[in-house]
Amino acid sequence: MTPRHFLTDDDLTPAEQARVLALAAELKAAPTSVQPLQGRTVAVLFDKSSTRTRVSFEVGITELGGHPMIIDAGSSHLGRGEPISDTARILDRHVAAVVWRTGAHSRVTELAEYSAVPVVNALTDDYHPCQILADLQTIIEHKGTPAGLTIAYLGDGANNMANSYLLGCATAGMHVRIGAPEGYQPAPEVVARAERIAAETGGSVLITDDPVAAVTGADVVTTDTWVSMGQDAEGAIREEVFPPYRVTRELVAAAAEDAIVMHCLPAYRGKEIDADVLDGPRSVIWDEAENRRHAQKALLCFVLGAA
Ligand code: CP
Ligand code: NVA
16 A cells, blocks of 8 residues: 655645644644554654754654654765665665655655655755644644635745645645745746645635735734755845845734734744744744644654554
8 A cells, every 4th residue: 555645735635634733733732642653663864954853753753652763864875875765665664654854855755656654754945844734733723723814925935935835825725925036936836736726725825026915914924044954055145135025023014913923943033034023922933843743743643544
């Protein structure tokens, strides 16, 4: 039987996503109530740095009764070029699932192609779907059912977070607005996928280069670093292009009166978001960071057939 992978946000149908999010809430209330991983190990591989993803998967897998095997790329043969297909067929003889943070998205799809156990994307250059599950859990906690709510993302509209907001929030029936400058807007293929999902869920998609139009009346305002991991060489040019998209108090004032502010973190205060917004009363970033654990535990239960 083909294992259930989670590589992009739209690997979950709207109903499946709702089921995972409902379980995430249950697991937050009772963290060790479900333990499908007793006596089993999950491999968690990192080709890029991480704080939140590493901590939340390591603690979460432990709470599910399992053992998290954290592997840093540099210390494995995968890191020096052993084929992904061979690695997949080694790991799946030992572990219940493989969680991987890497660069090119094709690397996780290749691992999944050869793996007999579920593969979970813990961030690639193109998608960060675990983060969006945590964001949706946070939105539900603060604003109720996400369907019909408007989320505005400002900044790099072509990065992993923007793509995942488009797909994951459209799946949840949200109106997704991306405010990003020309040259940094999402690929037409991702927009088309999000539009197809939104047509089914009652959501919508708007891509604009006008930051005020993006946030006006929004229920959720969110952003991400202007320079993602691996893009350091482009840092200087990006810092010239993105300042109009900085999340400031003035910009947030154009959102709904009770709008919440999110950021996947790590954040660069004074760049993509001002400190008084990130650390201000509308910010729900610490809940968002905590929810990584609950949402990922629910997802692991789902892909392992235990939800
Ligand atoms: N948001 C997020 O994925 O954080 P880390 O890079 O610290 O894992
Ligand atoms: N877009 C960011 C997200 C970090 C969690 C990056 O890829 O570096």
